Amino acid sequence: MLSIPALPRRYHAASIWALYVVGLCPAAWYFYQAATGGLGFNPVKTFEHLIGIWALRFIILTLAVTPLRDILGINWIRYRRALGLLAFYYVVFHFSVYLLLDLQLNFGAVGSDIVRRPYITIGFACLLLLIPLAVTSNNWSIRKLGQTWVKMHKLIYLVALGGALHYVLAVKSVTLVPFIHIAAIGLLLAYRPLRKPFLNWKRGKTRPARPATTT
């Protein structure tokens, strides 16, 4: 089992805040670059695409938390809410750039895009599906909703699938960068049905030791 030095408990909250700050850095940096001419001659599209890719990256990181704990014993569950919310913020940024800077509030064009263009339909559906997850990402909702919360937040799998599909359908040809992101999402989703058998197998192997989950 891989072991990394455990972060003392008193730093947990600070490390989560640090994650928010670090996680918002790519958006801030690209925004600064786009606004000052550093993103080439089509800064809107470039910015829109970079922000979209970062949204996918945070979805990938969110999905990676559980297998990381199951397989390597690294427990970063305390960061999962921040990662999921960062993914949500980037999806919101991505859509805002499309709405404000790309189509310049031409709601007719936005509406017809959403209705007629499957990759935009899918992307928009993912944004909508993320809203209830973001709204209920607080301790009060978790306590209040109980098992419903757990079931509801499985929607992230659908969002991840939709995000990958949105990306594949948006590019003209799938080259290395899209492939890596899509493969990561594919592997992380494929792990879910394998999780129970894997944990049972692992438990059987280590018996009579206590369950493998460590902090």
Added chain:
Amino acid sequence: AAALSASPGPYKLDEKLTPKEAVTTYNNFYEFGVGKEDPSQNSGAFKPTPWTVKVEGMVGKPKEFGLDEILKMKLEERTYRMRCVEGWSMVIPWIGFPLAAILDQVEPLGSAKYVAFETVVRPEEMPGQGGLFQALPWPYVEGLRLDEARHPLTILAVGLYGETLPNQNGAPIRLVVPWKYGFKGIKSIVKIKLVEEQPQTTWKNSNAREYGFYSNVNPAVDHPRWSQATEQRIGEGGFFGTKRVDTLPFNGYANEVASLYTGMDLKANY
């Protein structure tokens, strides 16, 4: 790029030219990578000289043109709109000559109906043609109907902005067909072949539902994944004021070329 002189050609535009830096750094040339800046960044090793273009097929006098001979043609400056199928556009001062001038020299046979074009394959100089993930099968191929190829608007370009073509723009010689989407303008041409049947074209082979043989600019026929009604002018407006203009039928060249397609259903022949 070396200086290249040309006389003013018959086609001018009253529109603002796209800055040269935008024309030479915002490119689709997948042989050098799929990012817009890849062609300008990855084409340094490409050698556009020496160069020959073979013109063959159903012609009376097949011929191999050396670059020196090509540069001795009567060169004209032509400022054309360029509309990319992706929804952006530029206004570019090309230097070139009508494709018809070369076709006349090789004397096409009566049976020739189409012109097929082919790009060079040099994986050692074109990084996009090597490696694990290649965007398209090579060589890149394109085609025109013979009457489209002979149309006075159709040129072979050897320069832009008063200089020979930069590698990223298709050095040393490329096709420019201003009323069609940009991908029809095949770059770094090594072969031109007169044929009887409609030739293979790279993007149609890759996705026939989205890219047709004709690919005439048409705001009324959407790309399956996006609208073609408007276009974004590259190099104008910046980040907070993207300049969008309406896309014109045949990219604004309808008066000159619409008659080539009379009686044709342009929705079916996209």
